[in-house]
Amino acid sequence: MGTLAGVALLFSLMALAFSLAVARRVTVVLKHIQEKDIPKRQNAVEIGSVLPTSDLVGSDGRRIRDGKEGPFIVAFLSVECSGCRAQAAELKKGVISVPGPRLVSVVLGEGEAADSFAREVASFSDVVSVGHGSKLVSDVGVTVWPSFVLCDEAGEVLWSTGRADELSSQEFSAPFKELIRP
Structure with missing residues (x-):
């Protein structure tokens, strides 16, 4: 039973490490987007252009x-x-x-x-x-x-x-x- 519990604990720790790595990556990507000030939506037609x-x-x-x-x-x-x-x-x-x-x-x-x-x-x-x-x-x-x-x-x-x-x-x-x- 001890070996099985050890394997389960190992898998749990690996899953936790993977979750933390994904969360960290998302945080880095979001920070990059905010720093670049990327607009929420792309304008369909350029602002300032003139429609005849x-x-x-x-x-x-x-x-x-x-x-x-x-x-x-x-x-x-x-x-x-x-x-x-x-x-x-x-x-x-x-x-x-x-x-x-x-x-x-x-x-x-x-x-x-x-x-x-x-x-x-x-x-x-x-x-x-x-x-x-x-x-x-x-x-x-x-x-x-x-x-x-x-x-x-x-x-x-x-x-x-x-x-x-x-x-x-x-x-x-x-x-x-x-x-x-x-």
């Missing part, structure tokens, strides 16, 4: 933004992006908490699938349909699909994310409500 509001033209040919409506949100959605469709419900929920018609959805794609997706999104936002190679998308520098950006009235990107659920977060809603205050 003159390029925001609906399918009926009318300009959607004329620079007088104040700050607005632009959602960059692609028909080929499964995450874009999946986040449409979150987008709609986030927009409900935002007063006024302040959402523009730029839908990338062609054909019936793009038209169908644009009609779906049009139930809660203005829609700009663009094809592949869109100058608007390349000028803004969209690298993440979907992307959601907050722009001031001149089109400067003030905040961006790749997640629609962040539109209803305090981090987003407080600055947005501050911008639209009369």
Whole structure:
């Protein structure tokens, strides 16, 4: 019985040593991340870039933004992006908490699938349909699909994310409500 107890004690000590080594490694990695001041999230579109509001033209040919409506949100959605469709419900929920018609959805794609997706999104936002190679998308520098950006009235990107659920977060809603205050 003594040998068996000794083996069990040895395994217990090895497990404890392994657990302490893992905990130490996690502590070192977290300290490194904090010292490097790595951001919590990557911006979907570079902050400070300017969205050319003159390029925001609906399918009926009318300009959607004329620079007088104040700050607005632009959602960059692609028909080929499964995450874009999946986040449409979150987008709609986030927009409900935002007063006024302040959402523009730029839908990338062609054909019936793009038209169908644009009609779906049009139930809660203005829609700009663009094809592949869109100058608007390349000028803004969209690298993440979907992307959601907050722009001031001149089109400067003030905040961006790749997640629609962040539109209803305090981090987003407080600055947005501050911008639209009369």
